[in-house]
Amino acid sequence: xxxxxxxxxxxxxxxxxxxxxxxxxxxxxxxxxxxxxxxxxxxxxxxxxxxxxxxxxxxxxxxxxxxxxxxxxxxxxxxxxxxxxxxxxxxxxxxxxxxxxxxxxxxxxxxxxxxxxxxxxxxxxxxxxxxxxxxxxxxxxxxxxxxxxxxxxxxxxxxxxxxxxxxxxxxxxxxxxxxxxxxxxxxxxxxxxxxxxxxxxxxxxxxxxxxxxxxxxxxxxxxxxxxxxxxxxxxxxxxxxxxxxxxxxxxxxxxxxxxxxxxxxxxxxxxxxxxxxxxxxxxxxxxxxxxxxxxxxxxxxxxxxxxxxxxxxxxxxxxxxxxxxxxxxxxxxxxxxxxxxxxxxxxxxxxxxxxxxxxxxxxxxxxxxxxxxxxxxxxxxxxxxxxxxxxxxxxxxxxxxxxxxxxxxxxxxxxxxxxxxxxxxxxxxxxxxxxxxxxxxxxxxxxxxxxxxxxxxxxxxxxxxxxxxxxxxxxxxxxxxxxxxxxxxxxxxxxxxxxxxxxxxxxxxxxxxxxxxxxxxxxxxxxxxxxxxxxxxxxxxxxxxxxxxxxxxxxxxxxxxxxxxxxxxxxxxxxxxxxxxxxxxxxxxxxxxxxxx
Amino acid sequence: xxxxxxxxxxxxxxxxxxxxxxxxxxxxxxxxxxxxxxxxxxxxxxxxxxxxxxxxxxxxxxxxxxxxxxxxxxxxxxxxxxxxxxxxxxxxxxxxxxxxxxxxxxxxxxxxxxxxxxxxxxxxxxxxx
Numbered sequence: 120x121x122x123x124x125x126x127x128x129x130x131x132x133x134x135x136x137x138x139x140x141x142x143x144x145x146x147x148x149x150x151x152x153x154x155x156x157x158x159x160x161x162x163x164x165x166x167x168x169x170x171x172x173x174x175x176x177x178x179x180x181x182x183x184x185x186x187x188x189x190x191x192x193x194x195x196x197x198x199x200x201x202x203x204x205x206x207x208x209x210x211x212x213x214x215x216x217x218x219x220x221x222x223x224x225x226x227x228x229x230x231x232x233x234x235x236x237x238x239x240x241x242x243x244x245x246x247x248x249x250x251x252x253x254x255x256x257x258x259x260x261x262x263x264x265x266x267x268x269x270x271x272x273x274x275x276x277x278x279x280x281x282x283x284x285x286x287x288x289x290x291x292x293x294x295x296x297x298x299x300x301x302x303x304x305x306x307x308x309x310x311x312x313x314x315x316x317x318x319x320x321x322x323x324x325x326x327x328x329x330x331x332x333x334x335x336x337x338x339x340x341x342x343x344x345x346x347x348x349x350x351x352x353x354x355x356x357x358x359x360x361x362x363x364x365x366x367x368x369x370x371x372x373x374x375x376x377x378x379x380x381x382x383x384x385x386x387x388x389x390x391x392x393x394x395x396x397x398x399x400x401x402x403x404x405x406x407x408x409x410x411x412x413x414x415x416x417x418x419x420x421x422x423x424x425x426x427x428x429x430x431x432x433x434x435x436x437x438x439x440x441x442x443x444x445x446x447x448x449x450x451x452x453x454x455x456x457x458x459x460x461x462x463x464x465x466x467x468x469x470x471x472x473x474x475x476x477x478x479x480x481x482x483x484x485x486x487x488x489x490x491x492x493x494x495x496x497x498x499x500x501x502x503x504x505x506x507x508x509x510x511x512x513x514x515x516x517x518x519x520x521x522x523x524x525x526x527x528x529x530x531x532x533x534x535x536x537x538x539x540x541x542x543x544x545x546x547x548x549x550x551x552x553x554x555x556x557x558x559x560x561x562x563x564x565x566x567x568x569x570x571x572x573x574x575x576x577x578x579x580x581x582x583x584x585x586x587x588x589x590x591x592x593x594x595x596x597x598x599x600x601x602x603x604x605x606x607x608x609x610x611x612x613x614x615x616x617x618x619x620x621x622x623x624x625x626x627x628x629x630x631x632x633x634x635x636x637x638x639x640x641x642x643x644x645x646x647x648x649x650x651x652x653x654x655x656x657x658x659x660x661x662x663x664x665x666x667x668x669x670x671x672x673x674x675x676x677x678x679x680x681x682x683x684x685x686x687x688x689x690x691x692x693x694x695x696x697x698x699x700x701x702x703x704x705x706x707x708x709x710x711x712x713x714x715x716x
Numbered sequence: 717x718x719x720x721x722x723x724x725x726x727x728x729x730x731x732x733x734x735x736x737x738x739x740x741x742x743x744x745x746x747x748x749x750x751x752x753x754x755x756x757x758x759x760x761x762x763x764x765x766x767x768x769x770x771x772x773x774x775x776x777x778x779x780x781x782x783x784x785x786x787x788x789x790x791x792x793x794x795x796x797x798x799x800x801x802x803x804x805x806x807x808x809x810x811x812x813x814x815x816x817x818x819x820x821x822x823x824x825x826x827x828x829x830x831x832x833x834x835x836x837x838x839x840x841x842x843x844x845x
Contacts, residue, residue, distance in 0.1 A: 486778055486804075490734050493821035497740040500823060504747070529821070 142188040142204050149208050149232045153181055153215065156226055160219045169264075173218025181211040202240070202248060205233035209252035213259030220260075227280050230256045234284055238291035241299045246292035253284035351433075351443070351464040354450065357457060359384045359414040371443075371466060373436030385462060386414040390432040390440070418460050421447040430467065442467050478540070485536040492532065495525045527661075534665040538648060541672040548590040548676050555585040555594065555626055555697070559619050562598035566606060574611035577602075580618035585626050587699050589677050594697075597670040601630040601693050604667075607660050608634035608691070625679075625696045632692075637685040645683055646671045670695070725751040726831070726838045729770040731761045731787060732803070733779050737820070741774055741803065744827050750838070758782035765791060770798055771835050774818055777804035788815050799834035 160167040160174060168174065184207035191201065212229050220226055230253050238249035257277050260267055267273050344352075347367050354363030364379040374383060386394060394413035401419050420427035428446040435441060445464040449457045499522045503515070510518070540546035559581055570577050605615040613633040620627050635654045637645065644650045649664040674681045674695045685691035728745045732738035733756050742752045753768055755761050758779050765773070773791050777784035784802060791800045792814055801816035816834065818826055831838040 489820055490737055494734070494736040494740055496821040497737070497744070497823075501740070501743055501747075504824065 142191045142201055145236050146185055146188040146204060146208070149212075149229070150181065150185055152229055152232065153178075153211070156215065156219060156229070166221065167219045169220065170218035173214050173263075175218075177211045177214035177218060180207055180214065184208055184211065202237060202245065205237040206248065206252050208233035208236075209256040210259075213256035216256065217260040217263050227257070227276075230280075230284055231287075234288055235291055238288040239295040240292075241295060243292065246288050249288035249292070250285040253288060254281045257281040257284065349465075351462070353379075353385055353462045353464075354459060355385050355462070356459045359386055359411060359418075359460075361385060362459065371435065371441060371464075372433060378436075384411070384414070385460075386411060386417055388433045389413065389417070390434060393431055418447055418449070421449045421460055422457065424449070431464075433464065442471050444470075481536055481539045485532055488532045489529065492525055492529045496522060496529065499525065531663065534663075534669055537669050537672075538665050541668065546672070546676070548593050548673070550588045550590060550677070552586055553589050553591045553594075555587050555589065555628075556581055556583055556619060558591050558595050559598055559617065559628060562595055562602055563617055565599065566602045569603065570606050570615065573606050573609070574613075575606050575609045576614050577606075578614055578616045580616070580620075582619050582621055582626075585619060585621055585699070587626055587677075587697055589697060590673075593673045594677070597673045597695065598628065598630075600666040600670045601628075601695075604662075604693070605630050605632035605634070605691075607662070608632055608654070610634065621699060624699055626699050627694060627696045629692055629694045631690060633690045636687045636689045637683070637691050638687050642683060642685065646681070724837065725749065726772065726835055727768060727770040728752045729761060729765060729768055729773040730754040731756075731758060731774065731779065731784070732776040733757060734776070737776075737822075741822055744822050744824060745772075745774075747824070748827055748831060748838070750831075758784070758787040761787060762790070765795065769795065771837060772830070773798050773800045774803050775800060775815075777802055785812055788812055799830065801830055 156167075157174060157178060184204050187207075188204050191204075209230070212226070212233070215229075216226055234249045234253050237252065238246050257280050261274070261277060344365055347365050348370055349367055350365075351368040351371050352363070352365040353361055353368055355361050360381065361379045361383045362381070364374070364376045364383075368379070369375055372388065391413065394416055398413065398416035401416055403416075418427075426446055426448045428444065431443055431445050433441045433443050443464040444467045445462055448461050450459040450461055452458050499518060503518050503522075507515070537546060560579075563577055563579055567577065602615065602617060605617075609615055609632045614631075615633075616629070616631040618629045620629075635658075637652055637654070641650075641652050645652070646667050648668050650667075651660075651662065651664045654660075655662065671681045674697065677697045679695055679697035681693070681695040683691060683693050726749070728750045730738055730741045730745070730752055732741060732754070735756070738754050738756065742754050745752045750772070753764065753770070755764070758775075759781055761773075761775075762782075773788075773795070775784045775788045775791070777788075779787070784804065788800050788802055789812065791798060799816055800814075801818040802812060803818040803820060803822065816830060818830060
């Protein structure tokens with residue numbers, strides 16, 4: 120609706136506030152009484168008629184006004200001219216009073232009808248018009264019939280009537296105004312209430328929508344949750360009390376959801392000894408639950424913000440032990456505070472079985488490979504011993520070459536097997552008190568021939584009498600690797616320096632070479648399997664990249680550390696340290712399982 | 717003074733299923749002037765060891781039928797004077813702790829060392845020649 124049209128409607132509303140918006144209806148009373156008077160004049164002409172002409176004119180004007188009222192459009196441009204009808208009525212009544220009536224009374228009261236109509240409309244202007252109209256209606260007889268002025272009674276009555284009518288107009292207007300205001304207020308209230316209802320309905324609709332969406336999401340989540348039947352997914356609060364338990368957990372561990380929720384602590388699923396070991400490894404973290412050190416150890420890494428994936432053994436409801444791989448993460452709220460933990464575990468029995476089979480296979484393969492190689496070497500030795508005097512120098516040389524290569528193969532098989540064992544998570548070593556000095560010296564000794572033929576000098580600086588707890592054979596292997604590497608990578612005329620030193624609680628072995636050095640980018644990868652530096656490849660240095668892996672594993676199994684310092688063109692220094700003062704520990708130990716990538 | 721005591725050859729029982737290697741071990745011990753009886757299974761060894769009463773038994777760990785661990789344990793218990801040596805391509809760690817080691821590949825040095833250490837009779841013989 121255009122603003123002008125709405126203003127028109129508003130104006131029309133204001134003007135027609137009495138509720139009766141058809142002028143016809145408002146005109147009716149005036150017409151009725153007017154007609155009654157005219158009929159009376161017709162019936163008793165001598166009593167009432169003073170001027171027929173006046174009566175006729177008045178009737179005419181009223182007729183016009185009535186017709187206008189009948190045809191009155193309810194809205195539109197002419198709507199605001201509705202006030203013309205009562206004004207016309209005033210005129211008609213005034214002229215009627217001129218032509219009809221007695222000296223005592225001349226139908227004053229009729230003036231009230233158009234007066235009330237007009238004065239009851241909203242707007243002070245209407246009061247003014249009504250009052251004026253009334254005064255005109257009162258004054259018209261006086262204006263046209265000068266004889267009336269000589270009738271003091273008539274005059275007085277007219278003046279008083281005019282006054283009373285004027286005041287009435289004002290009073291009616293005021294009253295109408297009050298009513299109008301109240302009605303407006305009520306309308307506004309109704310409108311506001313309707314608006315509020317609309318808003319409320321809209322909100323309800325939105326809420327219903329959100330609820331539907333939420334339910335949908337919940338359905339989807341529950342669908343996913345229920346579908347995970349092969350993995351254990353357990354949520355706990357910060358103390359380890361289970362607050363979420365998925366079907367996979369029931370399937371693997373036997374506890375039903377009802378048995379687990381709010382009753383089971385996640386560390387109850389674990390092997391106690393394993394938790395204690397881990398706790399010891401971490402240095403007995405206090406965590407948040409002093410009463411439950413096992414749980415603290417379990418979630419320590421997650422608590423510090425890193426997801427923790429490692430192998431454990433779960434104890435099921437019926438007591439059976441299940442090897443699992445568990446990942447622990449912390450659950451946080453919007454503020455970032457830890458509100459609990461999430462445990463996702465998968466059964467690794469299959470994987471363990473595979474690993475065992477792999478080990479078995481490796482053992483078998485190595486045996487199968489070693490035996491023929493041993494035969495080759497053995498017979499070569501026999502040949503050499505038997506026929507030493509009968510073979511030419513060249514033939515003896517051939518023998519040496521064959522032997523050397525067979526030895527290399529044998530070593531390769533050993534290295535491969537060893538590396539595979541490391542990968543599988545353990546190789547057997549026996550720690551007992553031994554002299555590191557002797558082992559290092561022996562290593563140097565056995566490397567002399569190779570050094571000599573490579574034209575490399577070995578310089579030594581060995582601290583005497585260094586005793587540690589270790590496996591002499593394995594440490595010897597580690598030293599051999601490092602020294603042989605140094606010799607391989609040193610040029611003719613170069614130097615390999617081997618030193619053994621001790622500090623407070625550690626023994627350190629350094630092996631320096633004067634070779635081409637190692638590029639910074641390759642330093643990190645040195646200790647990975649089958650890695651060979653570009654220098655090694657380019658210079659066709661023999662080897663398959665297992666020596667350092669093996670050596671590092673050996674040193675780590677001795678609770679030691681191994682490292683390298685080098686720069687391109689400036690040789691390399693490989694070092695390892697092992698602790699010296701440790702309680703005697705003999706027996707098999709296995710390498711701690713390497714962390715998952 | 718001449719030694720008049722009859723010199724008894726050192727008897728060696730070799731238990732190895734791999735033919736070539738068995739021959740090899742035999743050769744090595746024969747070079748060392750020992751009398752070698754080679755068999756290719758633990759069962760065969762069990763049949764003859766009492767009668768043979770060897771000074772040295774070289775036992776491969778991985779054998780068809782009864783394995784070398786069992787056999788070496790048996791021999792150690794039944795033949796207290798016999799040096800039971802385990803020869804195998806398996807890792808040293810798998811060797812029984814009560815037995816001697818003669819790992820593959822065999823070498824003259826190892827044979828000599830074992831005989832020197834465990835068979836006084838052999839030492840005597842050697843020194844005697």
